[in-house]
Amino acid sequence: MTHRNLTEATWRETRAAAPDAIAVLPIGSQEQHAEHLPMGTDTMLADAVVSRALALLDERAAAGDDVPDLVRLPTLPYGHSPHHLFAAALTLSAPVLGMVLDELLDSLAACGYRRVLVVNGHGGNDEIMRLAVKRFALRADVTAAACSYWTLIDTGEPEADADEKHAELVPGHAGWFETSLMLAAQPELVRAERARREPVEPPPLFDKPPYPGLTVERHGEWERVGGATDDAAGADAAHGERLLDRRARGLARAVLAFDAASRPVA
Helix, strand or coil: CCCHHHHHHHHHHHHHHCCEEEEEEEEEECEECECCECCCCCHHHHHHHHHHHHHHEEEHCCCCCCCCCCCCCCCCCCCCHHCCCCCCCCCCHHHHHHHHHHHHHHHHHHHHCCEEEEEEECCCHHHHHHHHHHHHHHCCEEEEEEEEHCCCCCCCCCCCCCCHCCCHHHCCCCCHHHHHHHHHHCCHCCCHHHHCCCCCCCCCCCCCCCCCCCCCCCCCHHCCCCCCCCCCCCHHHHHHHHHHHHHHHHHHHHHHHHHHHHHCCC
């Protein structure tokens, strides 16, 4: 076994895999993504990156490389999105999302899992997810990790690509980055004719803080900018394919590094 889906496994298969495998939990959201992207964009992109990364690891295992067993959990499709309720969102409060993650992680520990990786697709989940992983490792004999997929790039890629040329647009929200990814992953769901966003001045403080290192939120900013951080009209599937591939390869490398660092010492 390289990877299997928990949903498709029997309980005995799950128990047998648990002591050595890494459980992979993707999480997303249901929220507005301007006029051209679907509500489930964050969930679908987390799914796409995880699916491609696991396929890459399966290929490496088939070639004889040392790859850990992986158990993919169902994607949690709801996240912390109160800042998108001005248009539409299905949101969990921060305490509730933290509690949901706590209980899912505790369930994994009770099933025998000792290594867990959470892969996030929505910015509003990031801090909550990282705190949940830290709490988990304090109360259970586990090694746990967390990441947001857009932060992982394949450092083995030799030449600069769209990541570097458009670094200020990554990850953004419903802008060039996410739209390019969706054009590669789920093109039939992109309403490309609605993608253009007129420049908004002043730029929102959550996206362009007045000083490096500051986190700034101002009431009503998301509604003022129309739900997107940047103009997505220049997005295209070719860029999206490279962006998606690089994140998937980055996640695959992260899994291997996590495995090497978390194996029990003999």
